[in-house]
Amino acid sequence: MFDPRITVLEHRLSQVNNIFAVSSGKGGVGKSVIASVLALILARKGFKVGLMDLDFTSPSTHLILGVKDIFPKEKEGIVPPTVYGIKFMSIVYFSKDKALSLRGQDFSDSFLEILAITRWGNLDYLILDMPPGINDATLDVVRFMKRVKFIIVTTPSLLSFSTVKKLLDSLHTSKVEVLGIIENMKIENSSSIREHVKGTRFLGEIPFDPQLEKCFGEVRELLSTEISRKLEKIVDKIIYQNV
Amino acid sequence: MHEWALAEAIIYTVTEIAEREGFREILSVNVKVGELQQVDLETIKFALTQLKRGKLEKAEFKVETVKAKLKCRICGEIWDFDKDKLDEEVAEAIHFVPEVAHSFIKCPKCSAQDFEFMEGRRMYIESVGGIR
Numbered sequence A: 001m002f003d004p005r006i007t008v009l010e011h012r013l014s015q016v017n018n019i020f021a022v023s024s025g026k027g028g029v030g031k032s033v034i035a036s037v038l039a040l041i042l043a044r045k046g047f048k049v050g051l052m053d054l055d056f057t058s059p060s061t062h063l064i065l066g067v068k069d070i071f072p073k074e075k076e077g078i079v080p081p082t083v084y085g086i087k088f089m090s091i092v093y094f095s096k097d098k099a100l101s102l103r104g105q106d107f108s109d110s111f112l113e114i115l116a117i118t119r120w121g122n123l124d125y126l127i128l129d130m131p132p133g134i135n136d137a138t139l140d141v142v143r144f145m146k147r148v149k150f151i152i153v154t155t156p157s158l159l160s161f162s163t164v165k166k167l168l169d170s171l172h173t174s175k176v177e178v179l180g181i182i183e184n185m186k187i188e189n190s191s192s193i194r195e196h197v198k199g200t201r202f203l204g205e206i207p208f209d210p211q212l213e214k215c216f217g218e219v220r221e222l223l224s225t226e227i228s229r230k231l232e233k234i235v236d237k238i239i240y241q242n243v
Numbered sequence B: 001m002h003e004w005a006l007a008e009a010i011i012y013t014v015t016e017i018a019e020r021e022g023f024r025e026i027l028s029v030n031v032k033v034g035e036l037q038q039v040d041l042e043t044i045k046f047a048l049t050q051l052k053r054g055k056l057e058k059a060e061f062k063v064e065t066v067k068a069k070l071k072c073r074i075c076g077e078i079w080d081f082d083k084d085k086l087d088e089e090v091a092e093a094i095h096f097v098p099e100v101a102h103s104f105i106k107c108p109k110c111s112a113q114d115f116e117f118m119e120g121r122r123m124y125i126e127s128v129g130g131i132r
């Protein structure tokens, strides 16, 4: 019994130059915000960018970007719609924002199915918004996307960082490249994770912005926040100094 | 039509099998598709004949649907997938990503959405024959 989806997946991603997974050991640390803004910043720089929401149970990048009432075009597969210069793919096109609880194999099957039929075409960067923790999505991304590089998000909390360390260990064991760690939701005087980071690149800090949620769905406002300015510096670090 | 994407996946995979298992020529390919995917058999067969090349040039493709059976993990009820009970948009969503059935279908006995696909979910290549 051969599963044709696994063979075709590689072909579907053959014109994608870089795959970055935005991940964390913990939930609620800002992965989806960072993945979305990261994609916007790269698109604004003129790169060809794709964003895929891999949080099938609680997808949220479509809410951050304000994507609604669109559906992929069907053309020898499905072509992700372009929103704000980003080719955007999410399970919400199919689950219609209804609850979707998937057990392990069902997650893998949806993951393979979507990737087997999605025609990304030529992309400089494909950004993956990962669900929290080390789980099916992490394992499948590592297993089926050999070239993936991880961007790890933590908050200043040592609790959050302790889960990140486990994630780093497991990625290291699987020989997956980690681009670095972003410390999100910095507030003044909060302790710093920077000094605890060893053996992995510290990419920078992003401040806590109590006004952030007002910018959801307003891409121009989202891009003019301090969060975006800080993230832009981080993007430059990743794409220009890492060659 | 996303049947073309599936056909392409079959062609890539059979080509790889032919290489790996030392076939000079592939003559027959048996493909099963799950009913949940609601694949249009004529379209997929047409796509396969258009896409076959090289070692697959002479291959005959047999594509068959496997009836979908669902089993509730809560109460154990087993039931058949019935496309006609779904509205068109939902059927289409399941056609693309069968697992989203978990968002729309409930166990007919206890209403749980925690069910498994016993059969008729996936597309797979059952067998490949040819000359070595």
Ligand SMILES: Nc1ncnc2c1ncn2[C@@H]1O[C@H](COP(=O)(O)OP(=O)(O)OP(=O)(O)O)[C@@H](O)[C@H]1O
Pocket (backbone or CB within 6 Å): A024, A026, A027, A028, A029, A030, A031, A032, A033, A034, A055, A058, A060, A130, A131, A132, A184, A185, A186, A206, A207, A208, A209, A210, A212, A213, A227
């Ligand atoms: N720098 C920030 N300043 C203020 N609020 C933030 C910041 N980053 C994220 N948030 C808020 O924190 C919450 C969690 O963010 P987000 O959904 O991006 O996290 P996540 O890690 O993707 O969560 P999950 O693990 O559930 O996927 C959101 O309400 C978001 O608006």
Ligand SMILES: [Mg+2]
Pocket (backbone or CB within 6 Å): A031, A032, A033, A055, A060, A129, A130, A131
């Ligand atoms: Mg998230």
Ligand SMILES: [Zn+2]
Pocket (backbone or CB within 6 Å): B072, B073, B074, B075, B076, B077, B107, B108, B109, B110, B111, B112
């Ligand atoms: Zn039941």
